[in-house]
Amino acid sequence: MPRRSVLNLTLEAVAILALLLSTGGLVPRVSAAPSEYEVKAAFLYNFAKFTDWPSAQKAGLEPFTICILGEDPFGTALDMLQGKPVDGRPVAIRRMMKPEDLKWCRIMFVGRPYADGMERLAGYLQGQPVLTVGDNPGFVRSGGMIGFVPDDGRIRFEIDPDRISPTGLTVSSQLLNLAVIVRSKESSGW
Amino acid sequence: MRLRPGLKALLSVITAALLPMASSAIAAERAGIADLTHLSLEDLMNLRVEVTSASKRTETLGKVAAAVSVLTGDDIRRSGATSIPDALRLISGVQVARINASKYAISARGFNGRFANKLLVLIDGRSIYTPLFSGVFWELQDTLLEDVDRIEVIRGPGATLWGANAVNGVINIITKPAAATQGLLVTGAAGVEERASGGIRFGDAFAGGDGHYRIHAKHMRRDGGLTESGEEASDDMNRSRFGFRADWNSGPANSFTAQGGVTTGRAGESSTMFEPTAPFARTVEQQDRLLNADILGRWTRTLSTASEISLRAYVSRETVHLPQVKVTNDTLDVEFQHHVKPLERHDMVWGAGYRLHSDDIDSTFSLSVAPVRRTEQVINAFVQDEITLIPDMLRFTVGSKFEQNGYSGVELQPSARLLWTPAADHTFWTAVSRAVRTPSRAEDDIRIVQTTRPGPGGLPVTVEATGQRGFDSEDLLAFEAGYRTNPVANLSLDVAAFYNIYDNLLSLEPQPIAFSASPAPRFALPLLAGNRLSARTWGAEVAAEWQPIESWRFRGAYTLLKMDAESDAGSGDTVSAAAANGSSPQHQLDLQSSTDLTDDIELDVILRHVGDLPALGIDGYTTLDARIGWRVAEGVELSLVGQNLVGGARLEYRPEFLSTDPTRVERGVYAKATLRF
Numbered sequence: 019m020p021r022r023s024v025l026n027l028t029l030e031a032v033a034i035l036a037l038l039l040s041t042g043g044l045v046p047r048v049s050a051a052p053s054e055y056e057v058k059a060a061f062l063y064n065f066a067k068f069t070d071w072p073s074a075q076k077a078g079l080e081p082f083t084i085c086i087l088g089e090d091p092f093g094t095a096l097d098m099l100q101g102k103p104v105d106g107r108p109v110a111i112r113r114m115m116k117p118e119d120l121k122w123c124r125i126m127f128v129g130r131p132y133a134d135g136m137e138r139l140a141g142y143l144q145g146q147p148v149l150t151v152g153d154n155p156g157f158v159r160s161g162g163m164i165g166f167v168p169d170d171g172r173i174r175f176e177i178d179p180d181r182i183s184p185t186g187l188t189v190s191s192q193l194l195n196l197a198v199i200v201r202s203k204e205s206s207g208w
Numbered sequence: 209m210r211l212r213p214g215l216k217a218l219l220s221v222i223t224a225a226l227l228p229m230a231s232s233a234i235a236a237e238r239a240g241i242a243d244l245t246h247l248s249l250e251d252l253m254n255l256r257v258e259v260t261s262a263s264k265r266t267e268t269l270g271k272v273a274a275a276v277s278v279l280t281g282d283d284i285r286r287s288g289a290t291s292i293p294d295a296l297r298l299i300s301g302v303q304v305a306r307i308n309a310s311k312y313a314i315s316a317r318g319f320n321g322r323f324a325n326k327l328l329v330l331i332d333g334r335s336i337y338t339p340l341f342s343g344v345f346w347e348l349q350d351t352l353l354e355d356v357d358r359i360e361v362i363r364g365p366g367a368t369l370w371g372a373n374a375v376n377g378v379i380n381i382i383t384k385p386a387a388a389t390q391g392l393l394v395t396g397a398a399g400v401e402e403r404a405s406g407g408i409r410f411g412d413a414f415a416g417g418d419g420h421y422r423i424h425a426k427h428m429r430r431d432g433g434l435t436e437s438g439e440e441a442s443d444d445m446n447r448s449r450f451g452f453r454a455d456w457n458s459g460p461a462n463s464f465t466a467q468g469g470v471t472t473g474r475a476g477e478s479s480t481m482f483e484p485t486a487p488f489a490r491t492v493e494q495q496d497r498l499l500n501a502d503i504l505g506r507w508t509r510t511l512s513t514a515s516e517i518s519l520r521a522y523v524s525r526e527t528v529h530l531p532q533v534k535v536t537n538d539t540l541d542v543e544f545q546h547h548v549k550p551l552e553r554h555d556m557v558w559g560a561g562y563r564l565h566s567d568d569i570d571s572t573f574s575l576s577v578a579p580v581r582r583t584e585q586v587i588n589a590f591v592q593d594e595i596t597l598i599p600d601m602l603r604f605t606v607g608s609k610f611e612q613n614g615y616s617g618v619e620l621q622p623s624a625r626l627l628w629t630p631a632a633d634h635t636f637w638t639a640v641s642r643a644v645r646t647p648s649r650a651e652d653d654i655r656i657v658q659t660t661r662p663g664p665g666g667l668p669v670t671v672e673a674t675g676q677r678g679f680d681s682e683d684l685l686a687f688e689a690g691y692r693t694n695p696v697a698n699l700s701l702d703v704a705a706f707y708n709i710y711d712n713l714l715s716l717e718p719q720p721i722a723f724s725a726s727p728a729p730r731f732a733l734p735l736l737a738g739n740r741l742s743a744r745t746w747g748a749e750v751a752a753e754w755q756p757i758e759s760w761r762f763r764g765a766y767t768l769l770k771m772d773a774e775s776d777a778g779s780g781d782t783v784s785a786a787a788a789n790g791s792s793p794q795h796q797l798d799l800q801s802s803t804d805l806t807d808d809i810e811l812d813v814i815l816r817h818v819g820d821l822p823a824l825g826i827d828g829y830t831t832l833d834a835r836i837g838w839r840v841a842e843g844v845e846l847s848l849v850g851q852n853l854v855g856g857a858r859l860e861y862r863p864e865f866l867s868t869d870p871t872r873v874e875r876g877v878y879a880k881a882t883l884r885f
Contacts, residue, residue, distance in 0.1 A: 054257045060244035171256045199417030
């Protein structure tokens with residue numbers, strides 16, 4: 019009798035396990051730790067929420083456009099932001115291979131190969147109310163506004179406020195408090 | 209047979225619960241992408257990610273060929289734990305027992321005790337191990353819990369990287385980088401058992417944003433427990449801590465950290481002291497004085513994306529005035545490490561270190577140590593190579609530590625580990641390792657009176673645990689295996705099993721009774737430290753985490769530990785084996801539910817069961833902690849915590865060697881406010 023119960027229990031356990039494993043086959047795999055670009059996408063959404071664009075851009079009902087210039091390292095991670103509200107507008111994602119179309123962009127994530135020549139691109143974008151974000155090493159020092167930096171398995175970000183303020187963008191103090199402030203030499207007031 | 213309908217019902221409930229879970233998982237994770245936009249910036253910054261950038265050696269849990277658990281700072285906050293030992297209770301496979309309000313017995317995989325000596329504990333890379341007995345004075349260890357980023361626990365030997373004494377496990381307490389603790393934080397709490405505590409922390413940037421620092425001060429007061437007969441005991445504790453940390457970069461390649469602090473306090477205890485004259489034994493109530501001071505510096509230099517060196521140095525002093533003994537112990541430690549990928553499939557870490565210990569011990573008749581001062585040095589070198597045999601599939605890790613110490617000479621501690629990932633969500637690992645527990649002052653130079661009786665001629669007859677310089681290292685040969693899986697996105701399961709063979713363990717060999725004149729005339733029965741105990745332990749740790757919906761997380765852990773210790777042939781020790789076998793719980797179960805009732809209200813419930821300790825006459829217990837937290841406004845959090853809510857006041861442990869009276873842990877409630885600016 020006890021033997022029988024143990025057998026039943028084992029069978030049920032196997033059935034439950036099989037069920038768990040079979041649902042595992044149906045559900046897309048997501049590993050325990052989120053991937054780097056899932057986290058960076060969520061950061062971009064927060065940057066959008068904690069930055070104010072000049073009022074001229076607030077007229078109309080265009081979507082809140084986040085652009086990726088050049089190579090897209092996010093894969094599909096960025097598409098998750100699509101349609102989420104920022105400032106009462108839905109987020110739209112645009113991928114561009116050339117910087118010309120930037121008037122649509124509120125945030126521009128600079129991928130390769132543009133990120134490697136950020137000095138040039140920064141000159142081109144000068145004064146435009148576009149928040150440039152990148153994750154190239156030294157992105158902010160070479161002319162970007164917000165750069166992701168890895169730190170012991172986590173993601174932090176650098177901000178150069180001197181590069182942001184002339185464009186009319188206002189970054190909230192909450193964002194600045196959490197950022198590593200980097201002031202690139204050329205904009206240090208000389 | 210009568211079980212069957214019940215099981216059927218259970219199965220259908222589980223099936224019903226699983227199916228919607230699977231479909232909601234599909235909806236939430238379109239194309240396998242996790243939506244993290246609901247997280248705050250602070251949460252995002254504290255999130256560990258699978259970094260694809262090749263420069264850092266960060267490994268996600270799934271890829272470690274060892275039994276590892278991690279407790280995050282947020283887990284600690286939500287548990288309501290007020291001290292490091294209480295936070296460790298949340299980790300599967302760790303045995304924590306409170307002796308009195310300030311003293312604890314903590315171990316993993318057995319051999320628990322106040323002077324447990326097979327676990328290595330580090331805070332930010334600084335070993336808090338004391339060479340007096342190869343263990344930890346837990347009453348000296350404190351930090352602002354809000355600063356703790358995570359506590360990583362490796363169960364099983366970690367000697368290859370961490371060195372001697374990482375026999376049964378390594379506890380690594382890691383604090384947040386200063387950049388993550390900016391601004392002002394003020395906390396205050398008041399309650400029944402956790403009487404009053406308060407902390408303040410301030411963090412800011414310097415060097416134009418290239419550096420960050422924080423300073424903190426805290427104070428805590430804990431009420432005493434109950435004596436065995438149910439009266440209020442005098443083991444109240446109060447403890448203060450001041451500490452700082454600064455991190456800064458010099459260029460993109462160099463990063464520096466400096467940190468340190470001072471902990472002072474007083475802890476009450478009631479203890480039996482032995483004396484050479486009548487009445488030979490008396491009970492003293494005393495406030496132990498505690499002091500711990502430490503300062504640490506670390507420099508990391510990135511040479512290339514595949515190569516990084518680091519240099520770390522610290523000095524620390526700990527002072528404890530117990531009724532039986534006053535100890536001051538100073539440590540200087542320097543370690544160099546180089547992490548390099550010399551070849552495509554090799555990931556190597558090698559390094560070398562030097563440690564200097566110096567102590568000063570003030571004895572009593574109850575406990576004496578000779579010589580009064582001793583200075584020892586330890587020189588070590590280690591190398592470990594992680595070889596990818598099949599990319600993303602099979603990895604082999606091999607390495608060894610070489611250590612030279614003043615007690616037992618040269619020790620070799622190799623290990624080999626294999627990690628097999630047949631599919632992305634299934635990881636199998638297995639390991640075989642050797643680790644040693646090197647002798648300490650306790651086995652070499654100590655003499656502890658265990659009991660006294662009046663004897664002939666008005667002289668006492670004493671039983672004394674006595675050290676001897678011939679004591680050798682304790683050895684472990686460990687076999688381990690484990691499996692980790694994420695069958696579905698919101699469920700994870702971690703199983704580890706081990707079989708440990710210990711040799712040369714400490715035994716106490718009775719010697720003939722003899723007249724002894726020093727430190728006082730008496731007839732003494734010495735129990736001389738020997739290496740004549742062996743043990744086999746085996747067991748398993750199972751941990752599962754299930755998050756059926758976004759706002760509810762459920763965790764469960766079960767630990768099974770079997771011990772079979774016995775004296776070797778020729779040993780006269782009839783006590784140690786039984787003590788070892790019966791002083792760690794065979795079964796331990798933890799269940800924890802974390803719910804976000806609304807965006808602003810959190811509810812946490814923790815149910816724990818710990819099996820009985822027959823050698824100590826301690827009954828098993830089941831207890832419940834609960835916490836409700838309310839985020840009143842941005843930066844303002846109030847919480848109410850209930851601890852040990854069911855089961856009544858309980859005794860958790862009895863100390864070995866020193867005759868400190870254990871006290872019962874009582875039910876407690878406290879309220880806490882946390883403000884952030």
